[in-house]
Each structure stands twice: as structure tokens, then as C-alpha cells.
Amino acid sequence: MAAPVDAAQRGIDLGDPAFWRLPEESRYAAFARLRERSGPVGFTDRATGRRCWALVRHADVTAASRAPQVYLSGPGVTSPEPARWVRAVFGDSMVNLDDPRHADLRRVVGRAFTPRLLAKVGQDIADISAHLVDRLEHERPTDFVTAVAAELPYRVICSMMGIPEAQRRRILVRTDRAAAPAGVARRGPRVPGRGLRALAAMQLTVAAIGRERRREPTDDLISALVTADVDGRRLGARELGAFFSLLLVAGVETTRNALAHGLHLLTVHPEQRALLLSDLDAHLGGAVEEIVRHSTPIVQFRRTVAVDHRLAGTRLAAGDKVVLFYGSANRDEAVFRDPDTFDITRSPNPHLGFGGGGPHFCLGAHLARQEMRTLLRELLTRLPEIRSTAAPDLVPSSFDHRVRTLRFTF
Template sequence: MSAPARADLRSGTDPGDPAFWRLPAAERAAAFAELRELDRPVVLTDRATGRPFHALVRHADVVAASRTPEVFLSGPGVTTPEPARWVRTLFGDSMVNLDDPHHADLRRIVSRAFTPRLVSKVEEDIRAVAARIVDEVLEHRPADFVTAVAAELPYQVICNMMGIPGPQRREILAQINHASEHTGVARSRLRIPGRGLRALARMQGVIAALGRERRRRPADDLISALVTADVDGRRLNSRELGAFFSLLLVAGVETTRNALAHGLHLLTTHPEQRALLAADFDARIGGAVEEIVRYSTPIIQFRRTLATDHELNGAPLARGDKVVLFFESANRDGAVFTDPDAFDITRSPNPHLGFGGGGPHFCLGAYLARQEMKVLLGELFTRLPDIRSAGAPDLIPSSFDHRVRSLAFTFTPPA
């Protein structure tokens, strides 16, 4: 690796230290602010592996790396640690771990599958699922917002969109829960032990079987479109379909559920912002969603690998170097956001990086996530106008995402 500046951070305030990801959010934000004050990207060390990496903490640096994919490669893997080769061989490559031309090929197939008819159908479905969820909340009075509301909406919408029958949904959900029980952050790294991999294999087996069935008997759903589409002679095979569905579960379910949970808590702990939203919901809900995503930043970081020697903001980077794009830090950059630590639903402009820094890996599901959040928050605040969190979210320490395990909530049932 080249020899750029190294940060001299206090123990426990270094993002390469596992202890950092167990700090309160305010302390992490202060440490990132300290890093942003340095004049160029610095090298930190992943204490779990002993390997150095360049920390990109400024908004401009994260955007520059995101929009130069020929230099900053995703192919070796965007998570820490990088996925093992045998795992990628067995389960297929997620689109986030691919570079062009393979990434462009898959993205083209997926984009073509989202026809105007399918998009319209999904928008109607979001409204129907959101209404049903609130009906069930009123009937059963659940205690946990994450399980009953925030996780339920995106999961059911994804399953409806894919065309997954009820029995398979229950089986897939059981495997997701089983994998989650054995998924944790060990030494600040996302780790899925053997039992979690077996659950993932069973889940992808269900999806592969559905793909084979849809090739024989296509239906009006996304699985059929993906496995029968002929885009320049290409369609998704079983492994690609399984990898795509796994990506949807993270990008389309986990991130949306976490943003919704953080959103309810933010609107509870900032009553003046809640009042602003209630005063003109239709005009302000778009800005509220963007600010919730900026402030909570559901995905904390992705990593890249240098394809060639390169200089970024005065830092010499060498071919093979690792860089980490800290979206969490970029979304609090005072050079871009006025009063960045304030939660302000009227913030404009709001060029947050909650869906990525642009370029070919900008989140495919950004539109879907925004629609889900707008519709569900509208349904909740219309029918349960005093709904609020009852305490802080129970967070799972992670260097990858701002995952909410549970969130107690309360409301007054309508008369």
C-alpha cells in the first residue's frame, strides 16, 4: 500500500476498531467529524484482520469514488470481510459485488423486467399492504413496531412483486429468521456462520424451484419476467435469481425496515418536526423521507478495491489498495449540509448518500423504498395520529448497517 497520512485517533474512536461500532451514535459522529477535518483521506487499520484501508469520510470523496467505477472496483467484494470465493461460487454473485460488463448486463435485465405495468401494480400493492398492516395493528395491538410494521411492509411487497405464494413466504421467512439468529458482528465484521449459510441455501433453493416453475408456466410477476426475458440473449439463471432475491432482502427489506423504525423514533423525539409534517403532510412527506434516510443512513459503508494507481483529494492510492466509503460520515459533512447533526424535514437541497453515491451502483430500489415509506407513514399518521415510539430503538451493533432489532411503540386507538 502507498504511504499517505495516518490518523492518530483516541482508542475506541477509530472506525477500524471493533469497539467503535458499540459507541453511542453521537460519539461515532464526533469521531467521523474529527476525520473529516483532516486534509485528505487517511489510512486506518482493520483491527480484526490487521489490514489497512483508506477511509473516505467526506461527501465529495465518497461521490468521486462511487462515480469512478473503472478505478474503484466492487468486484472483489463490497462488504468487510470480502465474501469467500466458495460462497460466491455456491450462491452466485450479488450485483453489488460485480463490475461492468457483467454488472451492466444483469442490471439491464432487471431494469427491463420493471415494466410500467409492473411498477403500477407495485404502487397499488404498497397501498393495499400498508392499509392491511394498520388494520392488523388496530386488531392485535402488537408491542414491537419492527416486527409488526416496519419489516412486514417491505417483505410482503417484495414477495407480491416476485410472485411468491403464501406457503413459500412462510418458509423463506423462517429461513431468514434462522439465518438472522446466527448472524452477528464479530470483531466489527459481518459474519454468517455455517447454520446461517445453510438457511441461505435453503431459501435460495425455494427461489430456484419457483424460477424453474415460472420458466415452464410464466405468470404476471417479477420472477417470470426475470427468467423468461430475452435481453440480448440473456436471462437470469437459477443462481443469479437466488442472488438477486437475497439482494432484495437486504436492499429492499432490511434497509427499508430500519429506515421506517428510525423514522418513527426521529419523529417522536423531534415533536416540532412531527408537527411540521402533520401541518401539511402531502407537501412535506417527500422531504421527511429524504431526511430520515440521510439522518439514519441505513447502510453505513461499502468498500472498493483500486484497479490502478490513483490520486483522490491529495491522497496517493495504489493498485490493490482497499478503500471504505463511509456513507454515515458523508451524510453529516458540514461542507454539504448546514447544521448536519440537526434533523430537519424541510432541508433543501438534501443530496444525501443514503442510496449510494451515484454511478452504476446507485440503489435500484430507491424509488420503491421511497414509495413504501411515504405510503406507510401516511397510513399510520392518518389512522393513528398519535403513534410514537416508546423508548429508544434496540440496535444491533454493526459496522455495515444501522439495524434495529426492535422498537416499542404506542398509540391511542380511534374511538
């Protein structure tokens, strides 16, 4: 049986914010050293002072993801875990629920995505992508994130949910404030409670729209969620607010970051760009999957061990915290040949960019893929010379691979 591995023994401190400020190449090299030994890797979370287990290999992340009865999401998948009063006031996000509550909520949400709604979303993605490229040609902005990458998923989600145009800018500002703590290093002073106040204001707005839709339903997702009748179940005000917050923070942030990383990857790998342009129909799907694998927009989620358990020969005790490092799993040499290489023809490509399977596999994976395929096709067809002009300006974070800005030209 293998002896427990500790990251500190290899000079690697995953719990130190300074580690997440290192250049990306240094962090990837550190995770490669940790993958040399099988099984979980111990480290101390500086934010909480708790000992944790890092899952850095593809097999271990997958195993934990597919054993929800052993690896619980309920206590909270981020660090620090949400306080009880926060969850009581704002409701529980789906990512912080276990079955049967998670299955119940996911079933209601899944039933709301009717074929008619999905067809409308597909048309919205095409229309918004075309509009954004029109605006690029007319206004010639210099930051790809604000002009394109963040705009597409936000507009799609607002349209899908049925958020009135007049309220969208205000909600976007509140979303940015609510999501700001994800970075371990931030510019400017932190205002205590600002994120929670922004979240409260956003959820109150959505709750008011939900009440209107119950009285007068329209052809949008909010109407479907608040009038759904799945075994007598529909979303209440707090559940609706929590779901919308999840869509905005998870759906917008992850797609925005993947798109920004994708443009830069295609810029610094001109041979892959040329291959993609030579036959978009043949290679676009593979390019999207490889962008998600290589960039891995969500770095990690956490789980809590429910019962004493062994994983890859290492004993985990009930109550232990484990961290699923998707970015490391997506570069596991045991699964991916030349994992640091960006290769749009990679096949198979069993990346964990949308999670490791199981009940918490990303609900928006299909939407994110569709948004990326549609926008990249529009950009590369109409502006084939589009490219980044500098490396992405990243927000140092142990949670997400967030791009603050990306300079570009066409």
C-alpha cells in the same frame, strides 16, 4: 500536498468492534473529527488485518462512487469479502460485480420492471400498508419493527417476486439467519455455517419457483426475469437466487431500519412531527429524504483500488481497500448546514443514503421511497398519535444501522 491522515492519531479505531458499540453520538463526533482533514483516512481492519482507507467526506465518497473503473466492487463490497467457493456455489450478487457483467445483469433486471408490474407494486404497497394499520388497531402490538417496519418491505418484495404465501414465513426465517452476521456483536452462540445453509435453502426454493415460471409464466417479477429476452439474455438459477437474496437482505433490511428510525425521529422531534402533520402533501417527500439522510440505513460499502491513484491529495495504490462511509458523508458540514439537526424541510438534500451515484446507485431507491411515503401517510393519517416509547434497540454493526426492536404506542 496533504500528508496522509491516520484515524489512530486522533484516538479513533474504526476497525475495532468496540468502536461500533459506542453511543451513536460518540461515533458521529469521531467522524466529525476525521472530516476536519481532507482526504482519505487510514485505519486497520481488525477482521482481516489489512490497512484500509476510510472515505469520510461527501466529496470523496461521491468521487469514488462515480469512478467504477478505479474503485472496483468485484472483489467484494463487504468485510470479509465472500470466498470464491461461496460465489461459485451461490452466484454473484450485483453489488459484487463490475462492468460489463454488472451492466449486463442490471439491464436484464431493469427491463423486467415493466409499467404494468410497477403499477401492481404501487397498489400492493397501498394495500399492505392499510392492512398493517388495520392489524395495529386490532392487535395493539408493542414492537414497531416486527409488527410494521419489517413486514411492509418483506410482503411487498414477496408479492412482487411472486413467492407463494405458503412459503413466505419459511423464507423469512432463512433470511434472518442469512443476514445475522452483519452485526459485529450478536446475542447467543454463533452456529458455524448456519447462515450459508439458510441461504442455500432459500435459493433452492427460489430456483424451484423459477423453473415453474419458465414452464408457466405469471404476472410477477420472477416470471419476467426467467423469461426475459434482452439480447438473448435471461437470469439463470444462481443469478435468480443471488438477486432474490439481495432484494431480501438489502431491500427489506434497509427499508425496515429507515422506517423504525423515522418513527423515533418524529417522536423525539415533536416540532418536525407537527410540521409534517400540518401538511402531509407538502412535507412527506422531504421527511422521507431527511429520515434516510439522518439515519443512513447502510453505514458503509467497500471498494478495491484498481490502479495507482490520488484522491484529495492522498496516494492510493492498486489493491488498496477503501471504505465509503455513507453515514459520515451524510453529516458533512461542507454540504449540509447543521448536519446533526433533523429538518424535514432541508433543501437541497443531496444525501448518499442510496449510494453516491454511479452504476451501483441503489436499484431499489424508488421502491424504498414509495414504501416509506405510503406507510407513513397511512400511519399518520389514521393513527396521528403513534410514537416510540423508548430509544431504538440497535444491533452494533459497522455495516448497517440495524434496529432490533422499537417500542411504540398509539
